[in-house]
Amino acid sequence: MSPTKDKATMENSDDEGSIRTVKANTIDELHSLQRKKVITPDKSQDDLNTVSGEERHKQQLESISASLASLTRETGPKVVKGDPSVRSETGRVAHVPHQRITPTIAVSDSALKFTHVLYNLSPAELYEQAIKHEKGSFITSNGALATLSGAKTGRCPKDKRVVKDDLTENDLWWGKGSPNIEMDEHSFMVNRERAVDYLNSLDKVFVNDQFLNWDLKNRIKVRIVSARAYHSLFMHNMCIRPTPKELEDFGTPDFTIYNAGKFPCNRYTHYMTSSTSVDINLARKEMVILGTQYAGEMKKGLFSLMHYLMPKRQILSLHSGCNMGKDGDVALFFGLSGTGKTTLSTDHNRYLIGDDEHCWSEDGVSNIEGGCYAKCIDLSREKEPDIWNAIKFGTVVENVVFDDHFREVDYTDNSVTENTRAAYPIEYIPNVKLPCVGPHPKNVILLACDAFGVLPPVSKLSLSQTMYHFISGYTALVAGTEEGIKEPQATFSACFGAAFIMLHPTKYAAMLAEKMQNHGATGWLVNTGWSGGSYGSGSRIKLSYTRKIIDAIHSGSLLNVEYKKTEIFGLEIPTEVEGVPSEILNPENTWSDKTAHKETLLKLAGLFKNNFETFTDYKIGEDNKLTEDILAAGPIF
Ligand SMILES: Nc1ncnc2c1ncn2[C@@H]1O[C@H](COP(=O)(O)OP(=O)(O)O)[C@@H](O)[C@H]1O
Ligand SMILES: C=C(OP(=O)(O)O)C(=O)O
Ligand SMILES: [Ca+2]
Ligand SMILES: [Mn+2]
Numbered sequence: 001m002s003p004t005k006d007k008a009t010m011e012n013s014d015d016e017g018s019i020r021t022v023k024a025n026t027i028d029e030l031h032s033l034q035r036k037k038v039i040t041p042d043k044s045q046d047d048l049n050t051v052s053g054e055e056r057h058k059q060q061l062e063s064i065s066a067s068l069a070s071l072t073r074e075t076g077p078k079v080v081k082g083d084p085s086v087r088s089e090t091g092r093v094a095h096v097p098h099q100r101i102t103p104t105i106a107v108s109d110s111a112l113k114f115t116h117v118l119y120n121l122s123p124a125e126l127y128e129q130a131i132k133h134e135k136g137s138f139i140t141s142n143g144a145l146a147t148l149s150g151a152k153t154g155r156c157p158k159d160k161r162v163v164k165d166d167l168t169e170n171d172l173w174w175g176k177g178s179p180n181i182e183m184d185e186h187s188f189m190v191n192r193e194r195a196v197d198y199l200n201s202l203d204k205v206f207v208n209d210q211f212l213n214w215d216l217k218n219r220i221k222v223r224i225v226s227a228r229a230y231h232s233l234f235m236h237n238m239c240i241r242p243t244p245k246e247l248e249d250f251g252t253p254d255f256t257i258y259n260a261g262k263f264p265c266n267r268y269t270h271y272m273t274s275s276t277s278v279d280i281n282l283a284r285k286e287m288v289i290l291g292t293q294y295a296g297e298m299k300k301g302l303f304s305l306m307h308y309l310m311p312k313r314q315i316l317s318l319h320s321g322c323n324m325g326k327d328g329d330v331a332l333f334f335g336l337s338g339t340g341k342t343t344l345s346t347d348h349n350r351y352l353i354g355d356d357e358h359c360w361s362e363d364g365v366s367n368i369e370g371g372c373y374a375k376c377i378d379l380s381r382e383k384e385p386d387i388w389n390a391i392k393f394g395t396v397v398e399n400v401v402f403d404d405h406f407r408e409v410d411y412t413d414n415s416v417t418e419n420t421r422a423a424y425p426i427e428y429i430p431n432v433k434l435p436c437v438g439p440h441p442k443n444v445i446l447l448a449c450d451a452f453g454v455l456p457p458v459s460k461l462s463l464s465q466t467m468y469h470f471i472s473g474y475t476a477l478v479a480g481t482e483e484g485i486k487e488p489q490a491t492f493s494a495c496f497g498a499a500f501i502m503l504h505p506t507k508y509a510a511m512l513a514e515k516m517q518n519h520g521a522t523g524w525l526v527n528t529g530w531s532g533g534s535y536g537s538g539s540r541i542k543l544s545y546t547r548k549i550i551d552a553i554h555s556g557s558l559l560n561v562e563y564k565k566t567e568i569f570g571l572e573i574p575t576e577v578e579g580v581p582s583e584i585l586n587p588e589n590t591w592s593d594k595t596a597h598k599e600t601l602l603k604l605a606g607l608f609k610n611n612f613e614t615f616t617d618y619k620i621g622e623d624n625k626l627t628e629d630i631l632a633a634g635p636i637f
Contacts, residue, residue: 056248064117064207067223067256070110070196071189077115077200083129084116084203110197116204120247121232123394126206129229137230141408143393144422146400147230150262150293152276153399153417155300157499159276159292163188167283172308173504177494177614179304180502183271188281188288190269195260195288199225206232209250210239212302214436215359215366218315222302223253227261234295234396237423239302240370255305257287257298264291282308295398295423299373300500303357306368308502315361316511319497321345322353322365322438325554330365330438332358334496335447336475340528342374343543344447344550346386351433352426360441360515367436372429376400376420379411383543390428397422440519443553444512445526446496451476451488453530453538454587454601457580458549459571460563463516464629466523470495471509471615471630472608478535488535490604492611506618513621524553525571532590534600541584548579568605569635605635 024030065079118129127145130137136148161183162168172180199205208224224235242250264275276291278301287301303319310317321333321341330353333341342355354367355374374387376397381388391397391409398421401413414420426432446469448455461469473493494505501508516523528546532538552558563572566586576582583589591597612634620627 080114118206126229126233144395144397146397152292152294156276161279163281179499187270191288195258198260198263208235221254223256226259237371237425255285259289261293304500318358321355322358323350324438330441331443332441333445339447339449352429353436364439371425374422390424395424441521445524448475449529450527451535453534455527456573459525461523464633467630468633490607506620510620545580
């Protein structure tokens with residue numbers, strides 16, 4: 001052997017004529033060579049800390065054990081970290097019974113078993129778990145993990161319950177129009193126990209410890225306990241991922257989700273009207289999910305929590321997308337599902353702060369989440385390249401259809417559902433703004449997908465008009481591609497997110513008005529829906545036109561053009577927008593039947609008026625001036 005040959009060349013050469021053999025005597029030894037141990041992040045610092053690494057590990061397991069404890073049985077399963085099918089040297093930690101409830105049953109079978117905890121697994125590990133153990137999990141040709149969410153392919157707002165107690169009785173919005181359907185503490189505990197017992201009966205559960213909110217001063221620690229790798233990977237992508245160091249120091253979570261997925265609730269339990277229940281208990285800082293595997297329930301459940309916690313700190317929670325220009329100009333995109341928050345906030349010329357959930361504090365805006373949740377139906381590489389490219393290894397694609405051999409996804413196929421989705425970490429979008437925070441917004445864009453085809457593609461709003469449309473929260477969509485649907489369905493959802501707000505809509509509206517006023521933000525109404533007639537005769541406004549309109553808002557050029565006021569809605573519409581045919585800016589021009597246009601316009605105005613009647617008795621702002629202005633900012637006919 002030549003002495004000049006370095007080690008690397010030696011390793012790769014077999015010019016000695018010898019066949020190289022592995023440095024292992026057994027198969028097990030060989031396998032242990034393949035997988036390197038992960039070094040804990042701050043071993044070197046252990047000496048400086050009072051709590052040793054081992055002690056912290058023990059505390060972590062005790063904390064997880066406490067989360068999984070049955071509250072009615074003295075002894076529940078013991079917790080052990082790791083996959084049950086893999087031999088592990090990790091220490092077993094005895095189950096820690098909860099202190100508050102006096103035990104009645106001393107020993108149960110569940111006390112004799114171990115619950116294996118798969119704690120903050122990596123995407124690769126979760127892929128393996130899903131593919132090995134969960135039916136309907138496949139790797140698609142782009143590297144994403146395809147999953148099925150089961151019988152439920154969307155949220156179940158009618159099955160959402162909130163515990164009404166001394167704390168929430170006066171604080172929350174209850175009754176007509178409110179998303180908060182009450183349940184009592186006892187029924188919550190019945191469901192909690194049902195979920196915990198189900199989870200503990202499994203060989204293994206997934207536990208994610210993660211954060212919400214990029215604003216460090218208002219960060220919330222969440223723990224998600226679930227039965228499926230799909231759920232764990234979904235939340236890994238959607239919440240903020242802790243660094244290894246942050247995970248070591250995680251401590252006790254501020255809020256815990258128990259997701260029992262397919263395991264139903266018991267219909268004999270008071271307040272249950274179906275086999276699905278999504279229950280929030282603010283006092284206990286817990287949420288229980290029974291009878292649905294749709295992962296979006298977790299994401300939006302946490303959003304509801306933030307809609308309670310943040311306003312208490314004078315921070316406004318927003319169902320909006322958010323992005324920022326090169327000069328630091330921030331825009332918010334409000335809108336109901338399918339109106340374009342994700343699509344339009346993902347803009348190749350701007351920095352993405354987030355696609356769906358934000359906070360607006362004294363310091364500016366911050367994203368609540370660590371990922372995006374994009375609709376996939378009819379997704380195209382040409383129209384939405386950034387979202388298309390984000391669908392790769394690590395991304396969860398829900399309920400999509402792919403071919404049996406190459407596993408190529410067909411985004412046009414709605415065989416499972418119209419609501420196909422992709423959940424990916426936000427850094428999969430190339431021009432993400434990290435950390436996901438920004439200065440105070442300059443533009444507040446209200447998106448409506450008006451399938452009646454009478455709202456202008458863009459209008460500039462006064463502050464009171466912005467409030468009127470924010471409180472109304474209008475959109476009209478067509479029900480999927482079903483046959484026989486001729487009439488668009490109008491939806492009004494206060495604050496563009498009535499399903500998630502916890503306090504009365506006027507609380508959020510008053511905060512938005514104050515913030516927009518203080519920071520001089522301009523309001524805009526953008527119709528991403530129909531033009532040239534209602535659904536059936538007209539067509540959806542081209543995405544490329546909407547993007548041009550949004551560009552003109554961002555650049556400020558729309559502030560310097562001529563405006564005309566429309567009749568009935570009193571909306572200020574620009575006479576020209578660069579790159580958009582001027583004739584479409586006034587919807588009336590695009591309808592061949594002018595009488596039909598007028599009738600449809602009046603019809604929509606009537607729907608707005610009816611909807612707003614609920615809010616006429618509420619005061620918004622310090623004096624009644626804003627309230628009166630807002631009432632006058634609606635349609636007049
Ligand atoms: N003019 C348009 N503006 C915005 N979105 C459009 C337009 N035309 C069609 N779309 C489609 O509508 C859907 C908007 O959905 P998405 O952005 O996910 O909404 P949200 O995030 O508000 O729920 C996307 O599938 C997008 O491709
Ligand atoms: C996930 C959701 O958000 P959106 O459709 O607004 O993107 C939802 O409403 O369930
Ligand atoms: Ca979205
Ligand atoms: Mn949304």
